[in-house]
Amino acid sequence: MVVKKIGESLKDQAFLLRSVPYGDDHRILSFLTASHGRVEAIALGARKSARRFSGILDFLHCLEIETQVPRRGGLTQLLHCELREPYEGVRADYEATIVALKWIRMVSRVVPEGQSVPGLFALLQEGLSSLAVYRRDWVDVVFLRQLLGRLGFLLDLSRCVLCHRDRAEAFYFSAEEGGLLCEACHRGPKVQALAGAIPGDFWERESGASEEEGDWVRASRAIFAAGFRHYLGVDPE
Numbered sequence: 001m002v003v004k005k006i007g008e009s010l011k012d013q014a015f016l017l018r019s020v021p022y023g024d025d026h027r028i029l030s031f032l033t034a035s036h037g038r039v040e041a042i043a044l045g046a047r048k049s050a051r052r053f054s055g056i057l058d059f060l061h062c063l064e065i066e067t068q069v070p071r072r073g074g075l076t077q078l079l080h081c082e083l084r085e086p087y088e089g090v091r092a093d094y095e096a097t098i099v100a101l102k103w104i105r106m107v108s109r110v111v112p113e114g115q116s117v118p119g120l121f122a123l124l125q126e127g128l129s130s131l132a133v134y135r136r137d138w139v140d141v142v143f144l145r146q147l148l149g150r151l152g153f154l155l156d157l158s159r160c161v162l163c164h165r166d167r168a169e170a171f172y173f174s175a176e177e178g179g180l181l182c183e184a185c186h187r188g189p190k191v192q193a194l195a196g197a198i199p200g201d202f203w204e205r206e207s208g209a210s211e212e213e214g215d216w217v218r219a220s221r222a223i224f225a226a227g228f229r230h231y232l233g234v235d236p237e
């Protein structure tokens with residue numbers, strides 16, 4: 001938790017996570033910032049005039065914001081904001097936009113006000129840049145996996161977590177064990193099967209790969225969704 005001094009203004013890069021109307025004229029905004037975690041601020045006059053903040057207070061924009069705790073006390077105020085990166089490649093693509101907005105919603109649900117998750121801001125930047133270029137469903141899987149990892153639940157999907165074998169007829173995900181179990185080690189109902197273990201993290205994967213790979217991406221996504229539900233009580237789909 002960062003201690004803010006009264007009257008001191010603070011500059012940071014930020015993504016908008018949440019925006020709710022406040023009174024007739026204002027908005028209360030939540031930002032994920034690069035250096036100060038999740039920060040809440042009031043944007044005075046933002047409802048009345050879009051020009052007040054140059055109309056850039058939008059999701060999927062990387063912003064440069066300046067905030068200040070008023071000397072008289074009260075809510076932190078947004079003084080100024082500038083557009084750093086509009087991620088036009090994502091905005092131009094409907095499906096990519098849907099995926100990106102889902103990420104913003106999830107981050108908003110798992111990071112409380114005042115809390116900081118190291119590496120999360122950079123992960124969003126990297127994810128949004130990759131989403132505009134590489135295979136979307138794959139980038140989504142990598143993002144979900146890395147988000148879980150940064151929240152303290154890094155799943156080992158490279159081998160069986162019990163016997164450490166990396167080749168088997170099938171692997172099954174176990175949220176309790178925090179990874180994959182091979183057929184021999186797995187007991188109980190077999191829910192999520194994977195033909196092979198999942199390799200390390202990399203964003204680069206071209207579109208239009210084989211149908212088999214599509215199955216594999218879907219299976220991995222189901223695994224991370226199960227992880228989010230089990231560990232954080234959040235459904236990413």
Ligand SMILES: [Zn+2]
Nearest residue numbers: 160163182185
């Ligand atoms: Zn095993």
